[in-house]
Amino acid sequence: MADTLRDLAERCTRLLGPESVISDPVRLRTYECDGLTSHRASPGLVVLPETAEQIAAIVRACGEAGVPYVARGSGTGLSGGALPRTDGVLIVTARMRRILDIDIPNQRATVEPGVINLDVTRAARPHGYYFAPDPSSQQICSVGGNVAENSGGAHCLKYGFTAHHILACEIVTPDGEIAELSRDDPGFDLLGVFVGSEGTLGITTKITVRLTRLxxxxxxxxxxxxxxxxxxxxxxxxxxxxxxxxxxxxxxxxxxxxxxxxxxxxxxxxxxxxxxxxxxxxxxxxxxxxxxxxxxxxxxxxxxxxxxxxxxxxxxxxxxxxxxxxxxGRISPAYIVQDGVIPRTSLGEVLGRIDALSRESGVRVANVFHAGDGNLHPLVLFDDSVPGAQERAETVSGAILDLCVEHGGSITGEHGVGADKARYMPRMFSDDDLDTMQMVRCGFDPAGLCNPGKVFPTPRLCGEVPGVRKGPHPLVAEGKADLF
Amino acid sequence: MLPLDAFAKVCADVRPGEDADQVDGLTPPVVAAPATLDEASAVMRTAAEHGLAVVPSGTGSKLGYGRPVERCDVLVTTRNLDGIIKHSPGDLTLHVEAGLTFEALRETEADGWGQHLALRPPENGTIGGAIATDVAGPGRLLHGSARDLLIGITTVRADGTIARAGGKVVKNVAGYDLGKLYTGSLGTLGLIVDATFRMHPAARAVRVAVVTDDPGRAVQAVLHSQVVPRAIEIDRPAGSDETTVAVEAETETPDETSARLHELLGGTPAPEPDWWNRLPEGEVLAEIRSLPARLPEIIKAVKDLPLRGSAGAGRLYTTPDYTTPDGVEELREALKPIGARVVLVRAPLAVRKSVDVWGPLPTLPIMRRVKDQFDPDHRLSPGRFAEGV
CATH class of the missing domain: 3.30.70.2190 (Alpha-Beta Plaits)
Structure with missing residues (x-):
């Protein structure tokens, strides 16, 4: 373990106690991936805080040491959004599992980020209410993860996504401050942009969700x-x-x-x-x-x-x-799940093209999808024991995303960009679009330590004038900064 | 070269400002009305090259929002960007230019679309204005505001860069949702040029109104019932013990739903309210944002003022006294124990100059940093929002 991480481990142990800090390489491996198991990296250090103040202290410590950190809820994400950094800290919110308040007269509940999605519904159901976002992983995924990913589910056609059901979030900002973002705040909607930012703008420590009448x-x-x-x-x-x-x-x-x-x-x-x-x-x-x-x-x-x-x-x-x-698993040893979206009216045409792609390449593709909102989940099947099969499947998978973009759709409807699809972002957005998104990132996280390497392909450094970039950034060349 | 000439080179509709163009008492030397995205980008770039302050505007109906602007060198109006780019009925989406007015949209929708954009701001204005000021109308309860209906946005940044976010499909989580960031941005982050929205089928609906002395109970009864209210509005004249509660609900069985609503609401049936989605009259208009269950306390706390608005969504309007400069602060103090916020929506220039329009802004430090990224020279609607934004 590098000296910086060792120092950080000691500092976190003083902050949280030894039971809440994991630095043993064997135990660290438990956290090497999220639901996207094809991407793996053993985290440098894992911490299991129980309060917002502890998370703020960890984030401040990481900032001072210049060490990147990644937040993780239940680790069920399908885009590698919680993929750890070998040189960084993984902040796991699994011990923050209290439902703090069920407020029926105002149709809302306040929960800690590690609370399981379905547990909110379980707590609200006796009152005739439920938490509407229902990703397929709702029995194990956390509300904090839902916020990070702006999770969808089968029922978002009518009820919308997580973003529509979040009324306020307490967050730890990348400079280690605790801030409350609310829908009632005047001015630009920071809460709206925070939800779905895939853990790159801060870590949520308390969430007020809307409860919906059963x-x-x-x-x-x-x-x-x-x-x-x-x-x-x-x-x-x-x-x-x-x-x-x-x-x-x-x-x-x-x-x-x-x-x-x-x-x-x-x-x-x-x-x-x-x-x-x-x-x-x-x-x-x-x-x-x-x-x-x-x-x-x-x-x-x-x-x-x-x-x-x-x-x-x-x-x-x-x-x-x-x-x-x-x-x-019953019909194929391995598969890739895609999450592309197309306008509903292009469904017939795109499915025909996917079928043609499959026939031409000999790669089988099964289609399961949220037809109401055009969110396709093509399952690209392959045998990982056959050399080259995975690469062929990935080619087909990428071609399907191209089809979605070509038809005015999106590369991801609910799984997020994460580590997996960052390289596809330029197919959907121009450099200017991506630079503009990066400005939000730089406003929240100028040091670029909060879940780096996710969502964006090659982010510019904060403070750099947007425009054409040639060669390495001077700060990188001097060894003073890192491009995450 | 005079700035006016520089603008005339890149935009066909450019003229010197007149008294009628005044923003907060300032006459803009240049009024530019780009008709295309490229023109809009060129206008913004030209303003940047000359270091000029830009105030984006639609019909101008909401230019009195927020604090007075400190500078206005160029008024950029979207009135020539007023088209419907594409309506895709099968996809339930609508792509429009930011300068399209709600009046024009409603007229077109009524022409057999069978679906509508579920935003009904109380006053006519443009789509871009509704995004920038986050006005929604009574339907906020069921459909939220622009931030909940926007699925894609095109903007021009302070330096003229064109930036898009979101897309054309309802379900999409690729990249940051900048449409939400621009909601409520009051022209301080960029010029909104076009936007794509999710549409809703024009469902059948009923509206039922009653007069009651217990509006808190009536509102709660509807909120927790099996009726699906699109809006729960109230109107309580100053000093009155009686409140009118009006509910609009989507239903396939209007008679049955109407009967059910009367049963839930209690009170005395009242005629169709003529105040529905109309802002209270008054030179100073303030919005009270609160939890819906605090309604009885709010009604009591502002007994001497009229109260109207979306009780179900926790957004009410009142017209505080401004004959003393402390009127707004007194209202804020009175509502503080209830946890309600007070935002000044509209007031004469002198009042907006002297009172705190927004009240406490705990996230201001983050907003400032985002603003510094988007508009480092603070040239976009300078002073309109809070200090440093």
């Missing part, structure tokens, strides 16, 4: 189509009718096959695509719209429609969809 009625149906095109037509028809379902999810034949093998969800045989549509809200409105959705699915060519009669049947319909990623 709906009076939830109705779910499964519609089977012989082709994915017909499924897409049904989605368009539902949206055109002015219905905004809580969720519209689609799976293609290959992902149905995998889910069937893994959890025997019993989806209709011979389906080229299945659509899961869920409506929620007041009884009468849901009944009215549900009849509309059923009719529109039939008109689009659904050969079978199953309506969940109760919670058990509803869970069964969702089981296949929710297990889809994990189920890929």
């Amino acid at each position: 709906p009076e009625t939830v109705r779910t149906l499964l519609a089977a189509f012989d082709t994915i095109g017909k499924g897409g037509d049904a989605v368009s028809a539902i949206i055109a009718a002015g219905v905004v379902p809580a969720a519209i999810e689609m799976m293609d034949a290959l992902s149905i096959e995998a889910a069937e093998a893994a959890v025997a969800c019993g989806y209709p045989e011979g389906a080229g695509a299945v659509l899961v549509v869920e409506l929620d809200g007041p009884d009468a409105t849901v009944e009215h719209q549900f009849a509309q959705v059923e009719r529109l699915c039939r008109e689009a060519g659904a050969f079978e429609i199953r309506v969940a009669a109760d919670d058990t049947e509803r869970a069964l319909i969702w089981k296949g969809r929710k297990s889809a990623f994990a189920a890929m």
Whole structure:
């Protein structure tokens, strides 16, 4: 361990006590990756603080030592946003797990960042409320991580993303101050830009979330189509009718096959695509719209429609969809999950192009996606024991992102850019766009120590005049600064 | 070369300012109205080259927001940037130029779109103005404000650089969400040129109003019910013990929802409110931001002042006395124990010069550092927001 890190470890031990500091190389390896296991780096040091003041002290210590730091919640992120630095400190918020307040009259809860997403809902449910953002990892992911990533989920078509449900955040700024960002603050919306900044603008230590009324009625149906095109037509028809379902999810034949093998969800045989549509809200409105959705699915060519009669049947319909990623193990030794987004109206065309890409390259691609908002999760399958297979899969995966950008979409809908997709950012944004985003970064974190290397491909140094950059930065050449 | 000539070289619609163009009593020497993104960029670059202070403007309806500007060398108006770039009904998105007025948008929407931008600011103005001042109207309760509906934004920075963030799709987490940063930025971070929004289907809705002596209970009853209110508004005239509570809810079964709302609200049924989404009359207008459950305490604390606005969303308007310079501070003091903030929305120039418009700004140090990055020479709407921003 380098001297700087050793000194820092001692300082953190004095601040937090020995049980909250990990420097043993074997134990450090536990933290070497998040949910994106293809990127690994053993952190230089791991700390497990329990208060905002402790985090502020750690951040100040890192600042003084010039050591980078990365915050981590439950480590379920899928873009390597919590990928540690071997020369840095990993600040894990897992011990900050208290739900501090449930305030029903004002429809909000205040929680520590390590609180599990689903635990907020569990605490609110007896009062008739829940926390709406529902990423698939909601049983283990932390609210702090949701804030960092602006997490989505199956139901964000109607209810929006984490950003829409965060009312205030207490944060530790990169200069080690504790600040409160609130939606009620006059002036530019710092809270809005902080949510989704992937841990690069500070570390959240307390979060006030909006609680949403549990709906009076939830109705779910499964519609089977012989082709994915017909499924897409049904989605368009539902949206055109002015219905905004809580969720519209689609799976293609290959992902149905995998889910069937893994959890025997019993989806209709011979389906080229299945659509899961869920409506929620007041009884009468849901009944009215549900009849509309059923009719529109039939008109689009659904050969079978199953309506969940109760919670058990509803869970069964969702089981296949929710297990889809994990189920890929049944049909492929390894896979890459993509998170591209396209305008919903380009669904048919883009899926056709993905299919062509797959056929040309011989790389199988299964499609599972949030059809309502055009968020594709193509699963690019490969056998990691075959030399060159991973590279071929990555090429196809990159080409899919190009397709999304070409159609006016995005390289990531909910997983974040992180370490994984930083190199794709220039496909979506110009240098000027990225420089402008960097200005926010420089305002919050002029030293560039807060989760460096994430989101942006090659960030400029704060203070540097934006423009053409040639050769190494003078400060880098002199050894006075590092480009993270 | 005179700055006016320099601007005329890069922008077709440039003229010297007149009295009618005054911003906070200052007549801008140059008024530029770019018609394209390139012109907008060139105007901003020219202003930068000459070290001139720029005040972005739409229709000019909200130029009285915030503190008075200290300089105004160039008024950049977006009135020639007033087009609808693309409406994609199947994607529920709308891409518009910042100078498009709400009046024009509403007229176009009414032409069979079947969907709408869920922003209804109380006064006409432009899309860019609604972003820069974060006004939303009663629908704030269900749909939030511009920050919640924006999915992409194009801006021109102080030095003329064109910068885009977000995109054209609703679901997108690539890069920082600068649209949110520009929400409430009051022309201090850059010129907003165009914006893309998420649209909502024009759902059927009902509006129900009652008069009650217990508005706190009525508002809470609706908030926690199974009705999905789009807006919960109140109006309480100065000194009155009675408050009108009006609720707008989206529903496919209007009669049933209407009956349900009356049952929840109690009180005496009242006619369709003529004050719906209208700011209270008064030279000084202040916004009270608070938790919705503190409504009864606020009503009591400002008994002598009129109160109107979005009780469900915790945003109320009042018209404090300004005959004494301490009127706003007295209001602030009275509401402090309730945890409510007071922001001065509109006031005569003399009042805005002498009172604290914003109240406490705990995040000011961060805002200053962000401002220094975006506008290092402090040339954009200088003085409009807080000290150093």
